[in-house]
Amino acid sequence: MIRLDSLKRTPLYDIHKKYGAKMIDFAGFEMPVQYESILKEHEAVRKNAGLFDVSHMGEIIVEGKDSEKFINYMVTNDITKITENQAMYSPMCYHNGTTVDDLLVYKFSYEKYMLVVNASNIDKDYKWLWENKNGFDVEIKDESGEISELALQGPKSQEILEKITNYDLDSLKYYHFDYMDLDGINCLVSRSGYTGEDGFEIFLKNEYVANMWEKILSVGENLGIKPAGLGARDTLRFEAGLPLYGNELSDDITPLEAGLGSFVKLDKSFIGKEALLNQKEEGLKRKIVGFEMADNAIPRHGYDVYAEGEKIGYVTTGYLSPTLKKNIGMALIKSQFATIGNEINIIIRNKPYKAFVTSKNFYKKNYKK
Incomplete structure (x- = not known):
């Protein structure tokens, strides 16, 4: 400890x-x-x-004439679509398609960007960027401190x-x-x-x-x-159905499994593209889903999920929702059980509690567009 x-x-x-x-x-x-x-x-x-x-969040500055090309190769989203003074959300993947981190790309110009990364991943992200910068004319600085x-x-x-x-x-x-x-x-x-x-x-x-x-x-x-x-x-x-790295995303979970396919642009080149393309073509074996408890119990991160007598996954996040006053959660489960309305069981203190698969968007977002 x-x-x-x-x-x-x-x-x-x-x-x-x-x-x-x-x-x-x-x-x-x-x-x-x-x-x-x-x-x-x-x-x-x-x-x-x-x-x-x-x-505690990290800020990594990428500068140089190849900045746009380099970052676009490192992340799954297409940053060529944003203009100066615009930000974009994107996962960043390993070659096997699992997630290094999810981050925000801030574009100052074609030659200067800021990556806002998760606190737990600052050193790992910085190292990953440096390991893959060969052939690109860029400078990478960690200004988090x-x-x-x-x-x-x-x-x-x-x-x-x-x-x-x-x-x-x-x-x-x-x-x-x-x-x-x-x-x-x-x-x-x-x-x-x-x-x-x-x-x-x-x-x-x-x-x-x-x-x-x-x-x-x-x-x-x-x-x-x-x-x-x-x-x-x-x-x-x-x-609001937003993922947290270490829960709904990790070095064991791909963005497609997390339901972030809209942030994965398979028509461009990036690290992990081949693995994610294969995963999409073969069909996802597991998915992040929302669920609502039918029984009166609060799900927690890490609890096992069962259906039809077999373990099908685990809870990634669970709470008594302060806004909705319902016991809800997200879970990574086998895809064949991921249909909305399906009954699943959350194992809490060695006892199964009934729940039903729902949308992950429990709360309607109120962003100003």
């Missing part, structure tokens, strides 16, 4: 302690899992706004941010970004997030993040903003 005092900390560690956060080990970082309660923080984001410290990131999420997030900037936020469309002055600080702001709600992700230098955190909470106080931890971040993304 890793001792908390041996973990990395974001520049907001002292702020989290000041706000009474319960801290946990997440991806080698000591991070806030909750402040007041996961439920109240979750509800604040759905109804008003929540502010998250996501400074120099950049902090805040996520302001919820239906009132624009109203709150407008209190500290003169930038026309109505003009900033979903998955686009720009530099803007926030309370006198030059920040990179993206209209994006991981909660199913409208919101913004704010990148800035470490030395300014504590003041920015306090300022946003201060101006948003009358609008119901709350500091939110990783617990609410997980329940929010899960309700």
